[in-house]
Amino acid sequence: MRGLRLLSDHRPAAGERWIYSAGFNVGPALTDTGRIDVELADLARLSAAGARVALLSHQGSAKDGSAVHLDHVAGYLGGRLGRPVRYLPENATARARDWAAELHDGEIALFGNTRLHPGDEAADPGLARALAGLGDRVAVGGFSKAHRRHASNTGLLDHLPGYAADSLVAEARALDPWATGPGRGHAVAVLGGVKPEKTLIGLTGLTRTHRLVIPGGVVLNTLLAAAGHPVGRSELGSAPERCARAARAVLDRTGGEGIHLPRVLVVAGPDGVTRRIRVEDGVPDDCAVVDFVIEPWALDLVRGAERVLIAGTPGLYAQGNRHAAAAVLAARAGREATTLLLGGDTVAELPWTGPRSTGGGSALQYLVEGTCAVFEALKDNRRRGAGHHAH
Incomplete structure (x- = not known):
């Protein structure tokens, strides 16, 4: 400091x-x-x-x-x-x-x-x-x-x-090992929630330093839309245009490498009933993405990663859409000490006793920019x- x-x-x-x-x-x-x-x-x-x-x-x-x-x-x-x-x-x-x-x-x-x-x-x-x-x-x-x-x-x-x-000072110092730890070959990040910084800071920065980024929430919806997939009524957050530009820039830079885009989504219609659809079929106009299925190869990387960041719940967890979140947490069972949850809502919602930071966007900014x-x-x-x- x-x-x-x-x-x-x-x-x-x-x-x-x-x-x-x-x-x-x-x-x-x-x-x-x-x-x-x-x-x-x-x-x-x-x-x-x-x-x-x-x-x-x-x-x-x-x-x-x-x-x-x-x-x-x-x-x-x-x-x-x-x-x-x-x-x-x-x-x-x-x-x-x-x-x-x-x-x-x-x-x-x-x-x-x-x-x-x-x-x-x-x-x-x-x-x-x-x-x-x-x-x-x-x-x-x-x-x-x-x-x-x-x-x-x-x-x-x-x-x-x-x-x-x-x-x-204490919360920033607690993040230092995560900011200076193993690089691209060893780390996985999960991004979720609705706040723009998850895309503008998290997606933009962590795709440079982590082997794999698993987007959920608004980050996933924005990436799907940027890749040309219909997303129906899915939430795009409070800064959709800025986030869309950032998502397109990330896809252009990476070619999609190192980013998990699921093949199967969980969507909910106006009546709240959920069902699974294939991404290639597009989200119906009256439906919204509420969760997704993580591919087995991605879960293998989560399981074997030296460090995992979870910044935001990947699905609408509080509404009962827990498939992606449960899969990530199960994959890290026994590896809690090297798994970090970021953000007040994430910490409050997920059943987790390991390392955590109440900072969401602030922790992301600190990890990506060092300040x-x-x-x-x-x-x-x-x-x-x-x-x-x-x-």
Whole structure:
């Protein structure tokens, strides 16, 4: 972590005003609290020293209306930390800044969901400036969002001295062996889910470093469409044109070598009933791909690989479409120590007790590029340190 200010190197003092940029991103059911739990030690240390902590986090997205208030997170945090954590539902208003100014020594308060602002994901500089008014220094945690250039993430670092939280550093360091491990002849990657980075970063990068990439989810649908196969109503994600260009470029570069394109798909019609079809027959207009059958030769490579990355569930696992995922996990039975799951949804859905990272896109970016957007922003923040002063 060269070039970063580390929170672990700073001795917090009573009265210091901190913004802690976390990446909790968990809904009211609190089905998987891993992204909260990794921040507990840092928060406890700041609070025990008497620092005043304004917590910021996101959940859901303003784009699709899935963002909700975070009072459920405040309650969970309070229970785990053994002290009250207030929930203050605003974050970029004058009232929110007044609330932050009134925090007592050692108090932690969780402010409103940053994703309730459309400007967060758009990296709106005005929103970043307003959020920076909640404190004098910013500790950046939430490795799962380390690849995001958002107002509440990298944007804060334009205004305040920034420190890498221990959780951020620990998760990146845990990935180092996977980034520097065996190369193309020994590694297999499974890509799934719906997020564009699985194609833009994962497919583009891992096809250069892994012997085999097994695409599923939106990655598979995009590749099938790019190869000229009808995909019916199959999900193509939130950036279909960008992903289509990337998929075509990968196919042009590789000729399809090192990419598993199945011969048999599992599709569902409007009534939800599933059936198997041959890829060459095309997905009917009223159907969508929900799973697929992995070819025996590909499973042999999964079974014998020195390392396997699973970044996203290959089928719609939570809806009961588990054929591809079950086949991969069965092929890695007894090889759990050299199999890594990436991403909060993947970790939550799949029955897995081996190595895992709550980062999905961030872990992919780190493995492919050796860095993430927030690390570069923290390095730049430190380089510009002479111009940063705590209020």
